[in-house]
Every structure is written in C-alpha cells, then in structure tokens.
Amino acid sequence: MAWTWFHRLASPPHVYRVARRLTPWLAWPAAVLIIAGLIGGLVLAPPDYQQGDGYRIIYVHAPSAWMSLLVYATMAVAAGIGLIWRMKVAHAVAAASAPIGASFTFAALVTGSLWGAPMWGTYWQWDPRLTSELILLFLYLGYMGLRSAFDDLQRADRVSAVLAVVGVVNVPIIHYSVVWWNSLHQPPSLMYLGKPTMPPSMFVPLLVMLVGFTLFYGALLLVRLRGEVLSRERAASWVREAVRP
Amino acid sequence: MARAKKGVMSDLCLKGENVHLWRGDHHVLRGVRFQVGAGECLQLTGANGTGKTTLLRTACGLAYPEGGEITWCGQNIRADLSAFHAQLAYLGHEPPLKAELTARENLEYWVGVRRRLDRHELDAALARVGADHWADRPVRTLSAGQKRRAALAGLTLMRAPLWLLDEPTTNLDAEGQKLVGALIDEHVQAGGVALAAVHHELAVSAGRALRRMELTFA
C-alpha cells in the first residue's frame, strides 16, 4: 500500500522520537533569529519619519498576528486530517497548537492596542484588524472550551476538530465582513503592515522576526506534541522506553 | 453486484473479528469475536460493565472499533454504512418515543423515516404487542412496560433482517418477556438475524435459534 509510509511516519513512537530529536534544531535557530530581530528592530532600524520610534512595536505585533493565523490554519488542517483519516497524531498536533495560538493572539491584541494608543489617542479603536484579532481569540477560546468539556480525550479530539474546520471556513468570512463593516463607519486605519515602501533596514528585521517566531512555534509544537502523544498512548512498550530519563 | 448478493438470505451473517475498543483509558472490548447467521439469535450475557452495550453499538456502526472489523454479508459495514443501516433495526436502552405524541404517532414518525407504513400494518403490529387499548394515548401516560411494548411494535414494523437489541425485556412483565421471545422466534424462523444483550436468558424456543456468548472482564 502507498499509505504505509504515511502511517509509519505518523505512528506515535516514530513521531515522539523525531519530535525529540528535532526540537533543538528549531529552538536554537529560533532563539538566534529572535534576538537578532530584536537588535535589528530596536537598535539598527531607523525611526519612522511619521511615527518616530513608536512604530517599533511592529516587530512584535506583526509576528504575533502572523502566528495567530498560522497556528489556527495549522490547527484546522491537522484537525481535518485527524477527522478524515482518524489519525491520533494529527489530533495531537491540533490539541498542542491551540494554547500557543491563543496566547499569541492575546499578545497581538495587547501590542496592537499599545501601538494604537499614541496614534489614535485611545487604547482601543474598532479597527478591523484588531476586531478580527479579538474574534479570533474568541474562536480559540471556544475551541479550547469545547475540548475541555469532554473527559474522553478521543471524543474531545474529534468534536473539537469539527469546530476547527468550521472555524477556518469562517475566519476569512469574518475578516471580510469586519473590514466591510469598518469601511462604513470609520476612517482607514493608521497602522501599516508590510508597507511596500519600507526600507530594507526596517523590513529585514521584521522578516527575521517572522521567521524566528515561526521556528519558535515549531519548537513549542514539538515539545507539546510529545506530551499530547504520550497522553493518547495505550501501547505501553515504547512509552516505557521513551519516558525513561 | 454487492447489493444483489445481500438479498440472498442464506448469506446473511453478522460477524465480528477481533474487535478492540477503548473508552478513554478503559479497554472495553478486547479482541471480541462473534458470528450470527440467518435463523440465529445470539444472546450476549455478562455482568454490568463488560461491554454488552458497547459491543452492540459497535456492531451497528455507531461506535468505531479501533481494531478488528465488523462484517455484514462478508462486507465491512463501513464500506456502505447507510445500506447496512437500512437492513438493521436497533433497540437501545430507552424506547425512542416522544412523551407528547401517542404511541401510534410515534411509530408513524419513527418507522416512517425508513419505510412507508400502511394503516393495517400499523394496527396489526400494535395489536400484536397488546397495544390496542392504549395506542392512541400520549406516551406520557403510559407505563414503562407499555412504552417498551410500543418500541417492540416499531421493531417489527421496520422489517429489517438484522435485529440488534439491548436488554429488550427491561420493564416487561412475564407475559411481555414471553412476547419478546415469540417475536425473536418469528424473526429468526423467517430467516432473520438477531443479536441481543440480555441479563436473563430469553425464552427463545426455536431449536437452532439460541446461542449464548458471555462477555467477561478480560
């Protein structure tokens, strides 16, 4: 069968071993890139001609916002795979992702509000990006709430997977409806993200941060994945090997 | 092809091969094997918690076994689940009746989702379970035993070759228990297949109809 390699790849012991071995390969580059990005963004990049040094929040806000979407998408894809092929490891990926995504969504909200404060003169504006981010946080909370409502891990996996898939269909609809709604009521936002005219000295640190955050997510995911795989495991033989310190 | 084959009565056979199922950490079904063919009734006995209900729910395709497979007429039931479901009648712990509707209305809606019923058939089935007098009373006013009888009428009305029954005699008096035995007898003598989870053995009389299997804590 063509599927055997796929199943072996997704077999819990294999995943556990690979995840353990791979973690440092993601964690260290993530650390290096994030530190480099911090230096680049806080020190090397020049101040903006309009926003002065206030724009430097972009180096944490944009990667956080990026994470919130990336993690949700990953979660939904993994959940869909788990649902269709009844693959425990895929459900474990989804379960491991949710808290990471939720926490970065929270960070994106707070940094967005802090960035907006000097620009708008208020900590909260119903800006479409922030509003979408807030709704995304609710989606994450709903997902985690549903998951924790079930004692049986397997049912929790499968029920929450349906919600993740439904949610990912809705995310673009929600985003566009919020943008549409906002265009009726408010002047366009002051914030800019990925503005094409950004000079390289500003843009490169942002890129470095984006890559660093993504690798950081990968490393976190691998660690959490090991935990989630263990708690879904019943065949004891390999667990005893794996858990041995 | 497959469909044509299913129609042949002698081929009717529900088979479980090495069925494994977990509920959380609890390994409920540990490699269960069973086989029931046409003209047979397999009675599952066993203490509470040994997985009788779980096995029935797995056999009808509600629960998904993590190991092994269930076949009907030689075909995995998952291959065409709705075709398989069209051939089975399942009776769970609770009679699936609505308190606000009469017994007759309940059957019309319950069985009517599967097949068209005519009045005479419905009357006959209700009479068979002794429901003539209370068929038009709201189920709310019926006793537990009467509800069970109404559910039995629904079971016969489905005309399904495969019966899966979970404690069919619950709440029934001695006469009612005899009725269950008689209905199963008729069913298997007509070439049907029955799988029942029971506490007390059913009074099924047909000679080859009765087989027992005991589930125990592994």
Added chain:
Amino acid sequence: MPDSGAVTSPLRPAFSTAGDAAGAAVSAVGAARLVLARDLKLAFRKRSQLVQPLAFFAIVTTLFPLGVSPELPRLRPMAAGVLWAAALLASLLALELLFRDDAQDGTLEQYALSGRSLTWLLAAKTAAHWLLTGLPLALMAPLAGIALGAPGAAVPGIVVSVAVGTVALSLIGSIGAALTLGVRRSGALLSLLTLPLDIPVLIFGARATELAISGEAYGVPLQLLAALAVLGLTLAPLAAAAAVRINLE
C-alpha cells in the same frame, strides 16, 4: 440484478430494505419532510417552549429604552443593533433544546441508524427550528422596531432581513448544538462557540435593517446576508451530522 434475493428466497417479503423495489422505501426528502412534520407537531404540543424565545426578544428590546432614553430620536440610530443583538440571543436561547431531547430518548440514534442521510434529517430539524423561532422573530421584529422609532415604511425591510438572517443563525447554531450534545449544562459553551461565528450575520443583518429604517436601499447587505444563508445551507448540515455522529459514538 436478475439473481436478486427476491427470487431465490421465499422469505424475502418479510424484510424491507431501502434498496428494494417494493415501493415501501422513503426518499431522503420524504424522510426529511416527516422529521419536519414531527418536530412541528411536537412543538405545538408543548407551546411554552415556543413562546419563550419570543418573550425573551420582547423583554430585551424593552430594556434598551429603559436603559438609554425614552426619546425616539435617540433610540432610532441604535434600533437595528438592538433588534439584531436581541434576535441573536433569542435564537441562541432555543438552540440548546434543538437536539437535546432527541439525543436523550434515543431518537437521534434511530435517525443515525435509519439508513437515511443524517445530513438531510438534521437539515429538516434545523428548518423546524427556524420555522418555530426565526420566522416568528422576523414577524415580531417590526413591532420592536417601531417601538424603537423605526418608521412604518421600514417594516418590509426589517421582516426580510431578519427572516433571511435567522436562517443563517439557525444553521450556524445547529453546528454548535450538535457539537455540545455530549456536554452537560452546555448553555454558556454553546454561546461561546456560536456567537463568534454569527458575527458576519450580525454585521450584514444589522446593516440591512439600519438602511431599511433610514429609508435607504438595503439590497447589498441583504444579498450578502442571503449568500451567508446559502453557504450555511450547504455546509452546516454536513458539519452538524458529523458532530452528531461523533457524539453518538
């Protein structure tokens, strides 16, 4: 299929399956119609549940003048928002019961094992839910609207937008209700799951109603609202059926 079992076995007539040609089988649509009829009949036998969401809607819309101001000119600008928030909550209130009773007495199990498409049967149940809550809400909304300062000319716009919007709300809600089927005291969780998904409906619906109240053309948001309803119609019953099956496992 010349060698079908019907010929080889004399016992054949005792059984009926969906596949046979005896004419006794019920189509998916026929089965769905029966489910719809059953739910409507059940609802009319216990009317109190029917009235509750409507009473809730009335009370919520009454709270706003009391909380804000009795002056119609001040209420009018927020009338659309109030109507929609109240309609959203009222439709949510009835959702918890959408599958609950049928799950408890085993009716959903029988539907899942009927050999009929569970998707269709659940779509029928959702249709019943809309007929019993969405439609009455749409008919009641203009009353509340007028009480909040909407002109009489806005009545058709309010009715149409609420009617179309509640279709989408019922469909989205059916997913939430199916997901939380196995959860005790699911009310708060159900709201947390459903409300974020309802936001596009709220946005387009409130906009359409707002335009209707101010006497402008409300075609664009209404079309977007209808698009959401159609999308929900195609996808929501599928998701609800998947969720119900998982919860029955």
Added chain:
Amino acid sequence: MRAFLDMGGYWPYVWPAYAVTLAVMALNIIWARRLLERSRKEALRRLAIGGTEK
C-alpha cells in the same frame, strides 16, 4: 542609552509591548515543558496500574 530607553518618547508603549510579547513567549516555553512533564508522569502512572497490558 538614555535615548534608547526613551524610545523618542514612546517608551510607555514600546516597552510594555515588548514585555508582553516576551512574557507570552516565556510562558509558552514553561507551559510546554510542564505539559510534557505532566503527561510523562501520567503515562508512567497508567503503565504502573495497567502493567499487565503489553
């Protein structure tokens, strides 16, 4: 250095934003480790009880 910390007068916004993000990252690391540790212990406990399973 003074100028750096002052962030052109935007320090009340810039530094909290960075602090929150870094705190979230640190918490994530701690949570992930705790989860792994907990599931390890849990798995060991389960195996000790269901030791007959192979």
